[in-house]
Structure formats: structure tokens, C-alpha cells
Amino acid sequence: MTTLLAVLLFLNAAFNVLVWPTFYRRVAKDPRARDANGRATRFLTVHIVLIAVALTLAAASVVAGIAALVG
Structure with missing residues (x-):
């Protein structure tokens, strides 16, 4: 089960x-x-924040996946 978790x-x-x-x-x-x-609008700022959060969660997923495999 932990292998499946890590893969996901x-x-x-x-x-x-x-x-x-x-x-x-x-x-x-x-x-x-x-x-x-030429200044960034709220449209760009909001999307940059969303992307940063998604990439931070991706990094956390990698760490959690490694932790699941290591035990």
C-alpha cells in the first residue's frame, strides 16, 4: 500500500x-x-501565487513519496 501511495x-x-x-x-x-x-496586474499576481503553491505542493509530494518508500 505504501508503494502505491508513493507512486501516486x-x-x-x-x-x-x-x-x-x-x-x-x-x-x-x-x-x-x-x-x-508594463506592470504586473492582479491577474498575473494571483496566477503566480497559485502556481507557486502548486509547485510547493509538488515538492512536498516528492518528499512524502520518498518518506513513504523509506518507511
């Missing part, structure tokens, strides 16, 4: 690491990301 945690981490950086590139290119002066 690693898959979760891999998904987040693969998907969120691509999503960030799309959000950063969106016209809503910057105002007329």
Missing part, C-alpha cells in the same frame, strides 16, 4: 511540474497580465 505522490508531483510552468508561460503572454505601463 510522484505522479502528482510530475503532473504539477509539467503542467504549471507551461500554464505560467500562457498567463504571462496574456494581455491581461500587464497594464499599459
Whole structure:
């Protein structure tokens, strides 16, 4: 059971690491990301926070997966 848990945690981490950086590139290119002066808008700031949280959870998933395997 712990092996299954570890595999699920690693898959979760891999998904987040693969998907969120691509999503960030799309959000950063969106016209809503910057105002007329080139400053970041709330749209960009909120998405950066969401992406940072997702990547932090991915790192925690890797640590938890390793802990599950080690015992």
C-alpha cells in the first residue's frame, strides 16, 4: 500500500511540474497580465501565487513519496 501511495505522490508531483510552468508561460503572454505601463496586474499576481503553491505542493509530494518508500 505504501508503494502505491508513493507512486501516486510522484505522479502528482510530475503532473504539477509539467503542467504549471507551461500554464505560467500562457498567463504571462496574456494581455491581461500587464497594464499599459508594463506592470504586473492582479491577474498575473494571483496566477503566480497559485502556481507557486502548486509547485510547493509538488515538492512536498516528492518528499512524502520518498518518506513513504523509506518507511
